[in-house]
Amino acid sequence: MSSHFPPLSIKPLQRLQVNNGLLLTAEHWRLAHDYHRQRQNIYYQSLHQAGIVSGLGVCVIPPPSEVAQEYRDGRWLLIQPGVAIDHNGNPIVVPQPLAFRIASEPSISGSLVVYVVINYVDPDRLQGLEERQLLQETFRIDEKITRPNDTDVELCRVLLEPGEVQLEPATNVLNPEANQLDLRYRKLAQVRSLEQVRVAQVIPGQTGDAVTFAKFSYLMQSVTALYPAIQGTINQVTLQAGAEQLDYDLLYFTLGQLLTLQESERQSLRQYLAGGAVILLEVSIQEANIVELSAVRQQLRFAIANLTDESEIASVRQEIEAELNAVESNLTQQLQEFSQPIRDFAEDIGINTTNSDTLSSNHSLRNQPFLFAQLPIVQNYPIHLFNWGGIVLIVGSLSSAWGIDDTLSLSRETIRSAQEMGINILHFAWHRHQLTQLQQIAKVNG
Incomplete structure (x- = not known):
């Protein structure tokens, strides 16, 4: 994936003011042509x-044959x-x-x-070309x-x-x-793509997780075909350099990395998030300890979907729905308990986490640019998605379905759905960062 585009030079255009009696000199001619060249260049840089x-x-x-023997x-x-x-x-x-x-x-x-x-x-x-006319x-x-x-x-x-x-x-x-x-x-x-998304995988030292990097590379590869308005890059960074070096829209952390940050690193992250950028965390359902609850919920949903509308089984439907509500309540409670350390971290760096439920249907992560009524199902388990300010938490192995697995067991529908959700995350990070930056004092490009 190509690198993001260099910023445009913000300088006013100047054109020659022509009046009757103006003496046309070589300098005037140069100024007139330079004006049109500059306009052409701005147009091309902006759109291509x-x-x-x-x-x-x-x-x-x-x-x-004419070159010297030594060459x-x-x-x-x-x-x-x-x-x-x-x-x-x-x-x-x-x-x-x-x-x-x-x-x-x-x-x-x-x-x-x-x-x-x-x-x-x-x-x-x-x-030596001063005397030439062309x-x-x-x-x-x-x-x-x-x-x-x-x-x-x-x-x-x-x-x-x-x-x-x-x-x-x-x-x-x-x-x-x-x-x-x-x-x-x-x-x-x-x-030129409209959105230049910069993603970085946070690494603890000089070497990163090659598997995670490869997953993001698959996602970036899919962007070109699925949503050409986005173009992105993926790099690996450490937090030691400070917030001023974190020129990215999205930073990917593991849970262990996030919860063991030193105070200086937390300060860097606080400044980074204040600029509107986003942190992405992904944990498996095994880490969240919801494997059994998720499996039971899937079974109950499948059972309800396959029931007929006959009146004699209405009581069976009610029993299954009541059991499903109880399982979903337990699942929500387990996810809240699991995510509590993340919410505590968010509060510590100044993010309000009063809304700890999964995303509403009108949240941009669920409807921009792709619509999701049901979140992707990966390895037979639906993922769970949370957002607190600049922190996005994925519970489930979403990134594992961004590319081809070794066993070639993922269906095309699963891969495409996971990639589309990944693109929603990229868009959310870019859009949030851009809108925040627009209302902050920016350095003017020379």
């Missing part, structure tokens, strides 16, 4: 995502003609094939990822050993291994090997 429009294929070639090796690529647009809305046009040599060397002890990128070059910034907008192709930044359009990447480098086309384009071209991460120019 940078990337490749067409072409710009990359292939392995033998060294060109005649297996490191040569051919960048094919094509068009791209950078994040400012500047068009990048490659009119003819261009040979390019990767010069980076991996260390003796390890491999190295090299990124081949293309950038727009403004001809006004080039030297200036051709151009580009620059670079190789980098750090991830591409906002101004780069990635063409390909290659994992170089130690030793002599001999580039090859990928045998399996969906899973390239070392020294083979990797084109999987090229971004295409397209309409």
Whole structure:
């Protein structure tokens, strides 16, 4: 999933005031054209995502005949003609094939990822072109050993291994090997998503839960197809850096992590939540000790659903409904007892938890963007969802159904329902954060 978009520069546009008798100078002409370029760039940045429009294929070639002998090796690529647009809305046009040599060397002890990128070059910034009447907008192709930044359009990447480098086309384009071209991460120019959701998994040290990270990755993958208005990123963070570094809409905690936070970490979290962001907790029904009650409730609901309307079994229906009400009452009480430490934590950091019931039908977690009359059922148990201010608690294994399980036992309906609820959670976190930020003093972008 691509990174969130850089903020727009908030500067007023200035245009030339034209009156009769105005002496048209080169500076006036430049000002007039710069105004239209700036408007075009703002339009593109606001509504579109940078990337490749067409072409710009990359292939392995033998060294060109005109190069010196010392550069005649297996490191040569051919960048094919094509068009791209950078994040400012500047068009990048490659009119003819261009040979390019990767010069980076991996260390003796390890491999190295090299990124081949293309950038727009403004001809006004080039030297020695002052006397020309026509200036051709151009580009620059670079190789980098750090991830591409906002101004780069990635063409390909290659994992170089130690030793002599001999580039090859990928045998399996969906899973390239070392020294083979990797084109999987090229971004295409397209309409920009409305919601840029930033999610982080809180980790206790330098290594995180790879399983949880993979679950969120599945969810982010599903967003593109199910709700294109959202685009998201997932990272791993620690709380030691302080609240100012928690630039995320949603933080995922385990229950153990949340309840064992140090006072300094709680203070960071308090500031984070005050900005409108959201904490997500997920616990299994085993941790909540509601396995038996949930199973009985499901059985009673199934029994009621399969009863006929015949009058002679009306008394049976009443007995089952009475038993179901008793089970649901016990289940509610058990969930309240289990969630008490979480509510105590919420109160400690300034969140009101007077409403401890499950979500009402008109809560945005249940109806935006997808409608849920009944919450998803995962592994034969319905999940339970709670919300206290910036804290969302899931009781049940919702995230386990965001992707494919090892046994391939999850139905398509279960996966899709769980993903849609996950998207509701992402939307809730983004929307709450945005609305809160809009009524706070913000740093103005230069």
